[in-house]
Amino acid sequence: MASVITISIFSLIIFFVYSQYRALQRNITAARASGFKYVVSPVFFQSIPWILLQEALLPILKKVPAERTESWLPLSLFYRIWHFGYEPFEKAGTDTIMIVSPSGNALWTCNPELIIQTCTRYKDFIKPIDMLAMLNIYGPTITASEGEENRVYRKVAAPSFNETTHRTVWTESLDQADMMLEFWEQNGGKVDQLNHDSNRFALHVLSKVFFNREMKWLGQEKIPEGHELTYNAAISSVFKYNDTLFMTPKPILNNSPMESHKKAKQSFLEFQKYMVEMRDETASRLRSSKPSDGGSLLENFVMAGTPDLQNDNLIISPAAVLGNMFIFILAGHETSANTMALAITLLACNPTFQKTLQSDIDSIVGSRPPSEWSYLTDYPKLQNGCVGALMNETLRLYSVLPFIPKTNPAPQTLTLENQTHHLAKDTLILINASAAHRNRKYWPQPPKDKTVPGDASPYPLSSFHPERWLSPANGYSTPAADHFDPIPGSYIPFAEGFRSCMGSRFARVEFCAGIARVFQEYSVELAGGKSDEDFRKAREMLSSGMGFEMGLKMKEAVPLRFVKRVK
Ligand code: HEM
Numbered sequence: 001m002a003s004v005i006t007i008s009i010f011s012l013i014i015f016f017v018y019s020q021y022r023a024l025q026r027n028i029t030a031a032r033a034s035g036f037k038y039v040v041s042p043v044f045f046q047s048i049p050w051i052l053l054q055e056a057l058l059p060i061l062k063k064v065p066a067e068r069t070e071s072w073l074p075l076s077l078f079y080r081i082w083h084f085g086y087e088p089f090e091k092a093g094t095d096t097i098m099i100v101s102p103s104g105n106a107l108w109t110c111n112p113e114l115i116i117q118t119c120t121r122y123k124d125f126i127k128p129i130d131m132l133a134m135l136n137i138y139g140p141t142i143t144a145s146e147g148e149e150n151r152v153y154r155k156v157a158a159p160s161f162n163e164t165t166h167r168t169v170w171t172e173s174l175d176q177a178d179m180m181l182e183f184w185e186q187n188g189g190k191v192d193q194l195n196h197d198s199n200r201f202a203l204h205v206l207s208k209v210f211f212n213r214e215m216k217w218l219g220q221e222k223i224p225e226g227h228e229l230t231y232n233a234a235i236s237s238v239f240k241y242n243d244t245l246f247m248t249p250k251p252i253l254n255n256s257p258m259e260s261h262k263k264a265k266q267s268f269l270e271f272q273k274y275m276v277e278m279r280d281e282t283a284s285r286l287r288s289s290k291p292s293d294g295g296s297l298l299e300n301f302v303m304a305g306t307p308d309l310q311n312d313n314l315i316i317s318p319a320a321v322l323g324n325m326f327i328f329i330l331a332g333h334e335t336s337a338n339t340m341a342l343a344i345t346l347l348a349c350n351p352t353f354q355k356t357l358q359s360d361i362d363s364i365v366g367s368r369p370p371s372e373w374s375y376l377t378d379y380p381k382l383q384n385g386c387v388g389a390l391m392n393e394t395l396r397l398y399s400v401l402p403f404i405p406k407t408n409p410a411p412q413t414l415t416l417e418n419q420t421h422h423l424a425k426d427t428l429i430l431i432n433a434s435a436a437h438r439n440r441k442y443w444p445q446p447p448k449d450k451t452v453p454g455d456a457s458p459y460p461l462s463s464f465h466p467e468r469w470l471s472p473a474n475g476y477s478t479p480a481a482d483h484f485d486p487i488p489g490s491y492i493p494f495a496e497g498f499r500s501c502m503g504s505r506f507a508r509v510e511f512c513a514g515i516a517r518v519f520q521e522y523s524v525e526l527a528g529g530k531s532d533e534d535f536r537k538a539r540e541m542l543s544s545g546m547g548f549e550m551g552l553k554m555k556e557a558v559p560l561r562f563v564k565r566v567k
Pocket residue numbers: 142143144150154327328331332333335336339395400401404405492493494495498499500501502503504506507
C-alpha cells in the first residue's frame with residue numbers, strides 16, 4: 001500500500017515538473033517570436049500564491065547571488081514596482097522586456113510608443129478583469145468590466161463630469177479645506193496623520209458632489225433610526241476595512257468570530273443601507289422632477305438602473321447602481337488623498353519651493369476670502385502655476401497606480417521604431433508608470449552621488465523639480481530648458497485612452513482649491529524640527545518608507561506642523 005502511495009506521489013511530481021517544463025518551453029517560444037528581449041523567471045507576476053508569499057520569501061531570495069535574480073526579481077515583486085523605478089529597464093538596456101515563466105508571460109514596458117498603442121487600441125488590449133473582480137463587493141462596476149458593459153457605465157457616468165460638477169468640486173474643496181484648517185487649529189497645527197485627514201477631505205468632497213451629502217469635521221453627527229453607524233462612520237470604516245472585504249469570502253466574513261471581520265461586515269452592511277436609501281430617495285424624486293443639469297452621478301446611475309426611469313440606450317442592472325456608487329468613491333478618494341498628502345509632505349521637505357508656491361498663490365488670490373475665489377478665473381491660473389506644477393511633479397514621482405495591467409484576448413502585433421512585434425494571445429501587459437515617469441530618455445535623473453541624504457530608490461526627493469512644469473507661456477520666467485511638455489505616453493498618472501481616469505479634472509480642481517486655501521493661510525514644516533537629521537528621516541519615509549496596497553501610499557505619515565503665515 002505504502003509503495004502505491006509513494007509511486008503515485010512520485011508520478012504526480014514527475015507529471016507536474018514535466019508539464020511546467022513543457023509550458024516554459026512554449027512560453028519561451030512565444031517570447032522569442034515576439035522579438036522583445038526576454039528573461040526567464042520561476043514565478044509569474046500575477047500568481048496569487050506568489051503575491052501572498054513574496055514578502056516572506058524576500059529575505060531568502062536576497063541571499064541568492066544577485067546575478068541569478070536581478071534580471072527577473074525586481075519586475076516580479078507586486079508591492080515594490082514603484083521602488084525600483086526605471087532601474088530594471090536600465091540594467092536590461094531596453095524599455096520593454098518580457099518576463100517568461102511556466103505560468104505565463106508578462107510584457108513590461110515603459111516605452112511611450114507602446115504605452116499609447118496598448119491604451120488606445122481598446123478592442124485589441126483589454127483590462128484583465130479576472131484580477132479586478134474582487135472589487136465588485138456591492139455589484140458590477142466600471143473598473144471590473146470590459147467591452148460593451150464598460151462602455152455603458154462610462155456613458156452613464158460621463159455627463160456627470162461637467163462644468164457644474166467641477167464648480168461644486170471647487171466650492172466644496174474650499175469649504176472642506178477651511179473645516180480641515182479649523183480642525184488642525186484645535187491641535188495647535190500639529191498633524192501626525194496627514195493621510196487620515198486628506199482621506200477625510202477627499203471623502204467629504206466626493207460625498208457632497210456625488211450624493212449631495214454635507215459632511216462636517218467638528219460636532220456630533222446623530223445615528224439615524226435603523227442604523228448602527230453614522231453615515232460618516234460607515235463610509236470611513238468601509239474603506240478602512242476594504243482589503244478585508246475584498247479578500248475574505250462572504251461565507252467566512254458572515255460567520256467569523258474575529259473582531260476585524262465583524263467590524264468589516266458591519267461597515268459593509270451599514271454603507272449598503274445608506275446607499276440603498278440614497279438610491280431609493282433619488283428614484284422617487286426623479287419620478288416627479290427632472291434631474292439636475294447634466295445629472296449628478298447618483299441621478300444618472302439611478303435612472304439607468306431603475307426600470308421605470310430608464311431610457312432605451314442606457315440600461316444597467318439594479319446591482320450595478322450600488323456597485324458603481326461604491327467604486328466611484330473608491331477610485332476617487334484614496335488616489336486624490338494620497339496625492340495631496342504626498343504633495344504637502346514634499347513641501348515640508350522643500351521650504352524654498354514652498355515659499356515660491358505661496359508667493360504664486362498670493363499673486364493669484366491675494367488675501368481674498370474663499371467665498372470670493374472664482375472657479376472660472378482663479379482655477380486656471382492655479383492649475384497653470386506653481387500649484388498645478390506641484391501636482392504634476394507629485395504625480396510624476398509618485399504614480400499612485402505604479403503599474404497598469406492589460407491583456408490581449410487574441411494574438412496582436414505592436415509596432416516599435418518601425419519594427420513589428422508579435423504578441424501571443426493572453427500575454428499579461430504591464431505598463432510601468434513608475435519607470436515611464438523616470439525613463440532617462442525623457443526625464444533626466446540626478447546622479448546617485450548628488451542625491452540628498454535619506455532619499456532612496458527611486459530617489460523622489462532628489463528628482464523633485466516642480467519648476468519644470470512652469471511655462472513662459474503662462475508668465476513664468478523659468479529657463480526655457482526647464483519647461484517641459486511630456487511626449488504622449490511618457491507621463492501617464494491618469495492612464496491613457498479609453499480606460500483612462502474619468503476624474504482627472506475633478507482631481508485637479510480639488511487639489512488646486514485645497515492646496516491654495518491651505519497655503520494662502522499656513523506654512524508647513526516637519527513637526528520634529530529642522531535639523532539635518534529631521535530632514536533625513538522624512539526623506540527616508542518618503543522613499544524607502546513608501547508602500548503599495550490599493551495604491552501607493554506612505555506606510556507611516558511624516559508628523560507635520562502647520563504654522564499661520566505672517567504676511
Ligand atoms: C490624483 C487623483 C487620481 C489619480 C492619480 C487617478 C488615476 C487613475 C488611473 C491611473 C486610472 C486607470 C486605472 C487602470 O487602468 O487600471 C484611473 C481610473 C479611474 N478613475 Fe481615477 N485617478 C484619480 C482621481 C479620480 C477621481 C477624483 C475620480 C472620480 C471622481 C476617479 C475615477 C476613476 C474611474 C471611475 C476610473 C475607472 C475607469 C475605467 O475603468 O474605465 N479618479 N484613475
